[in-house]
Amino acid sequence: MGKRERLNAFQLFNYGWFVLFTLICVFPFYYLFINTISNNDLSSRGLVLFYPLDIHLTNYANVFKLPGLGLAAVVSLSRTVIGTALTVFSSAFLGYLFTKNEMWGRKFWYRFLIITMYFNAGLIPWYLTMLNLGLVNNFLVYILPAIVSPFFIILVKTFIESTPAALQESAQIDGAGYWVIFTKIILPLSMPILATISIFAAVGQWNSFTDTLFLVTNQKLFSLQFILYRYMNEATSLAQLMRQTSGAVNIDLTNMATPTSIRTTVSMVVVTPILLVYPFFQRFFVKGIMIGAVKG
Amino acid sequence: MNNIATKQTTRHRAPLGQASWLKSKYRLFLMAAPFLALAFVFSYLPLYGWIYSFFDYRPGIPLKDSEFMGFYWFTSMFSNAVRRQEIIRVLTNTFAMSGLSLLSSVLPVAFAIFLTEIRSTFFKRIVQTLTTLPNFISWVLVYSFAFMLFSVDNGFLNNLLMGLGWIDRPLNILASDSNTWLAMTLWGIWKTLGWSAIMYIAAIAGIDQELYEAARVDGAGRFRLMWHVTVPGIMPTFFVLLLLSIANFINNGFEQFYVFQNAINLARIEVLDLYVYNIGMMNSNFSFSTAVSLLKSIVSIVLLFVANSLSRLFRGESII
Numbered sequence: 319m320g321k322r323e324r325l326n327a328f329q330l331f332n333y334g335w336f337v338l339f340t341l342i343c344v345f346p347f348y349y350l351f352i353n354t355i356s357n358n359d360l361s362s363r364g365l366v367l368f369y370p371l372d373i374h375l376t377n378y379a380n381v382f383k384l385p386g387l388g389l390a391a392v393v394s395l396s397r398t399v400i401g402t403a404l405t406v407f408s409s410a411f412l413g414y415l416f417t418k419n420e421m422w423g424r425k426f427w428y429r430f431l432i433i434t435m436y437f438n439a440g441l442i443p444w445y446l447t448m449l450n451l452g453l454v455n456n457f458l459v460y461i462l463p464a465i466v467s468p469f470f471i472i473l474v475k476t477f478i479e480s481t482p483a484a485l486q487e488s489a490q491i492d493g494a495g496y497w498v499i500f501t502k503i504i505l506p507l508s509m510p511i512l513a514t515i516s517i518f519a520a521v522g523q524w525n526s527f528t529d530t531l532f533l534v535t536n537q538k539l540f541s542l543q544f545i546l547y548r549y550m551n552e553a554t555s556l557a558q559l560m561r562q563t564s565g566a567v568n569i570d571l572t573n574m575a576t577p578t579s580i581r582t583t584v585s586m587v588v589v590t591p592i593l594l595v596y597p598f599f600q601r602f603f604v605k606g607i608m609i610g611a612v613k614g
Numbered sequence: 615m616n617n618i619a620t621k622q623t624t625r626h627r628a629p630l631g632q633a634s635w636l637k638s639k640y641r642l643f644l645m646a647a648p649f650l651a652l653a654f655v656f657s658y659l660p661l662y663g664w665i666y667s668f669f670d671y672r673p674g675i676p677l678k679d680s681e682f683m684g685f686y687w688f689t690s691m692f693s694n695a696v697r698r699q700e701i702i703r704v705l706t707n708t709f710a711m712s713g714l715s716l717l718s719s720v721l722p723v724a725f726a727i728f729l730t731e732i733r734s735t736f737f738k739r740i741v742q743t744l745t746t747l748p749n750f751i752s753w754v755l756v757y758s759f760a761f762m763l764f765s766v767d768n769g770f771l772n773n774l775l776m777g778l779g780w781i782d783r784p785l786n787i788l789a790s791d792s793n794t795w796l797a798m799t800l801w802g803i804w805k806t807l808g809w810s811a812i813m814y815i816a817a818i819a820g821i822d823q824e825l826y827e828a829a830r831v832d833g834a835g836r837f838r839l840m841w842h843v844t845v846p847g848i849m850p851t852f853f854v855l856l857l858l859s860i861a862n863f864i865n866n867g868f869e870q871f872y873v874f875q876n877a878i879n880l881a882r883i884e885v886l887d888l889y890v891y892n893i894g895m896m897n898s899n900f901s902f903s904t905a906v907s908l909l910k911s912i913v914s915i916v917l918l919f920v921a922n923s924l925s926r927l928f929r930g931e932s933i934i
Contacts, residue, residue: 328731328836329731329732332728332731332732333732333737335728336728336729336732336737336741339741339745339807340740340741340744340745342804343744343745343747343748343804343808344744344747346759346762346763347747349759349762349763349770350758350759350762353762362768363768364767364768364769364770364772364773365773367770367773367774367777408649411645411649412646412649415642415645415646416646418642420638420639420642421639421642421643421646422639422640422642422643423643424642427643427646427650430650430653431650431653434653434657434658436861436914436915436918437657437661437911437914437915438907438911439660439661439663439664439907439911440660440663440664440890440903440904440906440907440908440910440911441887441890441891441894441895441903441907442663442666442890442894442895442900442903442904442907443660443661443662443663443664443666443904443907444660444663445894445895446660446663446666446900447659447660447662447663451655462652462656463656465649465652466649466650466652466653466656496638496641496642496645521750524752525750525751525752525755526752527752527753527754527869527873528868528869528872531872532891532895543752543754543755544754546754546755546758547754547757547873550754550757550758550761578762578768581758581761581762582758582762585755585758585759588752588754588755589751589755592750592751593747596747596750597743600743600746
């Protein structure tokens with residue numbers, strides 16, 4: 319390593335390939351963005367290729383006029399906030415409880431949970447069970463099934479086992495019960511792993527698409543991802559609808575809603591929260607996934 | 615691990631009396647019980663639904679009024695010519711795409727090895743941050759990207775190539791059945807390569823630096839170091855992940871194939887999970903769909919045990 323770095327052919331090739339792959343990863347996001355702020359007419363003719371043309375923000379001002387979009391955003395936001403909070407709490411709590419050897423049947427119950435990662439009843443049995451539980455077309459279907467997550471429980475349990483036991487012991491000698499130890503010692507101590515779990519759970523909730531597809535037909539409960547998927551297929555008729563309802567008087571004709579503008583703007587609305595939280599949580603990932611890798 | 619655990623028990627037992635230890639034994643269980651009940655309801659209870667695969671169940675008609683079919687739905691997969699062809703087609707798609715992604719599992723290894731060869735920490739961090747990003751977006755959004763970039767109707771690629779004069783008619787990449795397997799694999803690589811490499815990058819960071827020093831003293835160059843030190847150093851990690859992907863060989867997911875499916879590529883894109891959805895939810899053949907997913911579950915559990923015993927055999931450690 320002490321050698322002076324020379325930019326030889328290998329290094330050049332190496333840098334080049336990583337620059338190329340990174341660009342391939344980032345370009346779709348950039349392309350999406352420049353198309354939402356460019357002249358809608360040029361954009362729908364596919365003429366906005368590498369940089370924005372005639373920048374305007376009409377699309378963002380109009381996007382929430384789309385039928386169902388505002389409500390879908392509320393649904394997605396609520397399921398993300400409530401679902402993540404409950405999942406993180408239950409994973410932290412169960413992860414802690416399963417470090418306690420004195421629990422009745424600890425080994426059995428731990429396996430009882432972990433095994434669920436490896437089997438699956440299948441779609442129709444799942445659907446019929448949800449139907450019988452009254453969870454079809456019910457907001458709770460976004461929350462309840464995700465609360466107990468074996469993978470997250472493993473992560474927390476492994477993490478707590480790696481922290482010094484002396485902290486818990488001294489609290490116990492002072493007369494603290496399990497709940498006090500959990501809230502006062504375990505929770506603050508496990509912040510790094512809880513941050514990792516939070517981002518996984520939140521991204522999972524935000525991106526979830528199939529639960530709406532399988533179990534929800536009530537339009538009021540559609541998630542943002544599901545609405546986006548529908549818009550992908552119905553953008554043409556929506557654009558016409560928007561043109562009719564928005565009253566052409568004060569609308570710039572070149573920036574009227576087009577199928578392309580609807581697709582791109584809704585996509586941008588869906589991806590923006592991810593882009594916003596991503597940089598803050600990125601540093602936790604490596605730690606989190608390594609803990610998971612140590613023992614699955 | 616067991617050692618530590620036993621020590622903890624004795625330590626925790628000491629300050630408590632025998633009676634309160636017994637009490638806490640059940641209290642701990644009671645605190646966990648509501649969550650265990652949730653797990654039962656959402657993971658074990660649906661297994662009861664496998665019973666539908668032995669009946670001719672129609673939505674709306676109670677099970678007790680449905681005709682008992684025995685193993686009819688299972689045998690019809692092989693005896694009924696149309697069904698047999700469908701199953702063969704779906705299995706071919708499933709195996710082809712799982713096989714391709716199994717082949718591509720060396721890519722994250724290469725990615726990690728070559729990235730650690732780069733000295734600039736700043737460059738490395740940028741690359742890692744940006745290549746991990748696609749892992750965090752949904753397949754719906756990936757499809758939206760695919761639509762913008764590759765659509766026959768004014769998509770980015772077509773307009774670029776036409777503008778350059780390289781093609782004179784737009785290519786219909788999304789609605790084509792010629793390269794569906796490859797295209798799906800490439801999207802999978804795009805989405806997960808940077809993310810999967812993280813594990814290997816961490817594994818490489820854990821390799822003893824003295825091994826490199828020793829090899830360098832022996833006159834090894836860059837490529838020999840990579841081949842004789844780095845590669846053996848991350849082999850255990852690679853092996854575990856490879857076994858896990860063997861266990862998941864027939865579970866190649868649903869969402870990606872659902873969003874990318876269309877009338878033209880359906881014959882090539884329909885994997886098992888999508889097939890179960892299409893015959894169950896779209897054609898309302900609940901019983902046959904359940905029979906297929908029951909068989910699929912059994913096969914994947916067998917695969918898991920195979921992978922697990924391979925792991926015990928070669929590593930002396932289980933993966934589950």
